[in-house]
Amino acid sequence: MNKKIKKHFPLKRLSQNFLINQDLIKKIVKFIDPQLQQTLVEIGPGLGALTKPVCSIIDELIVVEIDSNLLNFLKKHSFYSKLIVSCQDALIFDYYNVFYEKNQLIRIFGNLPYNIATSLLLCLFEKNKIIQDMNFMLQKEVAERLVASPGNKSYGRLSIIAQYYCNIKIIFNVSPENFRPIPKINSTFVNLIPYKKSPYFTHDIKILSYITNLAFQKRRKILRHSLGEIFSEKIFLRLNINPKLRAENLSILQYCELSNYIIENNIFKK
Numbered sequence: 056m057n058k059k060i061k062k063h064f065p066l067k068r069l070s071q072n073f074l075i076n077q078d079l080i081k082k083i084v085k086f087i088d089p090q091l092q093q094t095l096v097e098i099g100p101g102l103g104a105l106t107k108p109v110c111s112i113i114d115e116l117i118v119v120e121i122d123s124n125l126l127n128f129l130k131k132h133s134f135y136s137k138l139i140v141s142c143q144d145a146l147i148f149d150y151y152n153v154f155y156e157k158n159q160l161i162r163i164f165g166n167l168p169y170n171i172a173t174s175l176l177l178c179l180f181e182k183n184k185i186i187q188d189m190n191f192m193l194q195k196e197v198a199e200r201l202v203a204s205p206g207n208k209s210y211g212r213l214s215i216i217a218q219y220y221c222n223i224k225i226i227f228n229v230s231p232e233n234f235r236p237i238p239k240i241n242s243t244f245v246n247l248i249p250y251k252k253s254p255y256f257t258h259d260i261k262i263l264s265y266i267t268n269l270a271f272q273k274r275r276k277i278l279r280h281s282l283g284e285i286f287s288e289k290i291f292l293r294l295n296i297n298p299k300l301r302a303e304n305l306s307i308l309q310y311c312e313l314s315n316y317i318i319e320n321n322i323f324k325k
Contacts, residue, residue, distance in 0.1 A: 072234040072236060072237075074101070074104040074233060075104070075234065076233040079229065079233050080104050080105060083244060084105060084112075086246070087162075087164050087190050089113050091112075094117070095162045096119065096162070097116060097117070097118045097119070097164055097165050098165035099120060099121075099165045101125060101166060104166070105164070107132065115137055115139060117139045117141065119148045120140070121143060121144050121145070126140055126142055145175055146171065146174060146178055150179075150182050150185060150186075160186060160187035162190075163189045164191065165191060167191050169193075172191075172194060172197050176201075176213070176217065180217065183221065184249070186249050187249075188246065189247040190226075191247070192243070193242065193244075193245055195241040196209075196240070197243075198243035200213045200214055201213060201245065202224075205304055206303060206304060210303050211271045215310055216263070216264060216267065218307055219253055219257070219307060220249055223245065223246070223248075224246045225243055225244075225245055227243070228241060229242040229243065229244060230242075256315070257314045257315055259318055262317050263310060266313055266317070267310055271303075274301060276302075278291060278301065278302065279291070279298035279299065281301075286298075294309070294313065294316060
């Protein structure tokens, strides 16, 4: 009997908090509803809480895990033979390669580490054309930012970029005692489905990202000051935007209009 790996000690630097509630795990897997022939990618399989029941349904699961000790832990389980393992950071994993190899949209799920959740979501949004859906356990605060509307204190750049790319639903909230170690924050299980055609339009998402980043870096300032280097008061008024509003007061549509004005008038080329 191999006694080298009896247990895994969670690494704080990787924000490792593992799901332990079996009823909750069943609820999550039921919602994901994995099907044979689908291409599924799990980010951060951890100790296999979701990996095991998903593998009982499908024949192959791609897992992305940066902690090699966890992958060694998973090797003890019979479902390991169904895994295609990538020991690397999910931020640099080649999702396009999976898409082209399997020739179908990817379904991505996981209990995301809190320290990379926002960065990873922004990374995945850029790959929305190759993704069927995403189902993630997130820090509740991040989930609230994803679905926030203008005027809400949680509304910000992440809200705008996320809602530009995806239809987002909060499925249920999860209390800390469902994890080990017990985190100091609440969690939320979220479903994200990339739009085939976004309800918003911008000529260049990078410009939209730039404007929102600039505006929310100075979210306490009115637009005339936070975005004053790009837009004059006259331009704001031409676009029916009150220059005395703050970043959190503008809709996604209005940010798209600002973005498009830059492109259509070659502002950055002058």
